Amino acid sequence: MPLGIDPAPPDIKKGVCFKRPNKFLGMGSRALARSGRIGLGESGKKERLFFLLMDPLDSYLLDALQFLRDSPDGNKGVVAAGIIDGERVVYATSVRAEDGKRWKHAERAVLEKYFSEFGEMPSENAVAVTTLSMCIKESPHRAGASCSDLLSGRDPEMPMEGAFKRVHVGYVDPLQAESIETYGAFGFAEISVSKEPIVALACKKLSDYFSPGTYGKVDKTAYLKEALSGI
Numbered sequence: 750m751p752l753g754i755d756p757a758p759p760d761i762k763k764g765v766c767f768k769r770p771n772k773f774l775g776m777g778s779r780a781l782a783r784s785g786r787i788g789l790g791e792s793g794k795k796e797r798l799f800f801l802l803m804d805p806l807d808s809y810l811l812d813a814l815q816f817l818r819d820s821p822d823g824n825k826g827v828v829a830a831g832i833i834d835g836e837r838v839v840y841a842t843s844v845r846a847e848d849g850k851r852w853k854h855a856e857r858a859v860l861e862k863y864f865s866e867f868g869e870m871p872s873e874n875a876v877a878v879t880t881l882s883m884c885i886k887e888s889p890h891r892a893g894a895s896c897s898d899l900l901s902g903r904d905p906e907m908p909m910e911g912a913f914k915r916v917h918v919g920y921v922d923p924l925q926a927e928s929i930e931t932y933g934a935f936g937f938a939e940i941s942v943s944k945e946p947i948v949a950l951a952c953k954k955l956s957d958y959f960s961p962g963t964y965g966k967v968d969k970t971a972y973l974k975e976a977l978s979g980i
């Protein structure tokens with residue numbers, strides 16, 4: 750279990766969805782507190798349901814998705830990332846860069862946000878989550894180095910003493926990597942992909958925004974609303 754991540758309560762089956770029973774009220778578990786949504790309960794009526802219990806890193810990915818859903822439209826993109834560093838947790842979306850032309854990817858945006866909030870770079874125990882796996886390839890549309898270089902501490906403009914050793918992604922970007930193993934070359938000690946259906950499905954839908962048949966042909970606001978309607 751990575752440092753800084755709340756362990757799952759031991760008596761709850763992973764991935765089981767049911768109405769939050771009274772005995773869990775006040776348990777204070779991060780995942781219990783975080784992962785509620787409206788769904789059909791046993792009575793067939795709409796009730797508030799809780800997913801008990803997803804991988805803690807997936808609960809942070811779910812938070813990142815909700816952060817993306819709830820962020821003002823403005824200049825946001827369709828990717829969200831988070832940094833979990835003990836009690837410090839921050840999220841950011843991809844945004845238009847200051848030049849108004851290029852995009853600042855979510856991983857860079859969240860790192861900058863972390864630095865501006867805490868005045869230092871994340872500790873070596875920090876974990877990164879991102880809805881879409883990190884970019885690798887060169888791109889004229891991106892501000893700065895690739896997110897794989899950034900998170901692995903190889904971006905000379907934003908060096909980190911301790912790069913991220915643990916990264917959890919919602920979906921592997923088919924435009925960037927053949928599989929999650931592709932990222933082994935960047936030296937992450939541990940990198941994983943979500944197996945939580947609600948998280949993985951939303952992240953795949955967000956990834957599909959960049960597919961050739963979709964990109965530039967759909968309304969982004971409507972696409973985001975549809976992709977994130979289940980979370």
Ligand SMILES: [Zn+2]
Nearest residue numbers: 854883884896
């Ligand atoms: Zn990127």
